[in-house]
Amino acid sequence: MFSQLKLIIMGIAVLGAMGGLMYVQHLKSENEILTLNNQKLEGAVAQQQAVIEQQLKDIAQIRDINKELLAKNEKLVGDLNVANEKFNKVNASGERRDIGNLAVNKPKSIQIIEGRREKQRARCFEIAQGSPLTEEELNATKKSQINAECPNIANPNYVPY
């Protein structure tokens, strides 16, 4: 009877030890899973941060590009104004410049001027397509040195006076 009780107690002790061991094993595996999950989450957070940083960089670049294009557009409007002013310039006595009238009075002179202007117009088209500016164009600061057809794109250092 006593030995049977001993066996039962020993059995309970062994079962308890086994249960404890299994519980510890379970906790260990749970811990490993949690560690792995945590690593994955940390990786995901880092990835998200990289994405956000890239997006911020992209937005800044887009803003710069828009600013640049806007500035360029303003210059182009300037060239259109130059063309408009050329034909509608009002002189000191309040008369509007009339190229037709000038041509009637001085056809030869206007023809020579037009020949020169046509060369300048052709050069303007080259610059518009991306042709690099020459040293002369870059250094032009006087009215006599500039390309009168498109000073805003041909002569970046010229300040109208």
Add this chain to the structure above:
Amino acid sequence: MTTEIERVKLDLELPPVVVLEQINWKIITEGNQEEVFAELKKANIDPVLFSLTDEDYELLQRNNVQLRNQIVRLVAQLKAYKEYYEPKSQAKAGDDSKTFTDTEFKPVDFNSTKD
């Protein structure tokens, strides 16, 4: 798991700059028309002129400026797109421009390594 593969860069260059032909303007008035036509005949050019009034001439020049401005805008946009989507620093990183030293580029005699 899927892996994103980046598309090969298009990397197009701008077309070469077109150089326009030089045209010559003739100013013709009531007073000089005979002289102008005589000059044309003398130069063996057909005595005909495709003409514009002074007002249409002004419009033509304005149209020219508008066209030119549009080209500038389009080229600028194209360059901006290229710089945004195909920055030069990235394009250079992926190319096969590695230079070889003499020893790396030494020809290999495959017959000598045969068993």
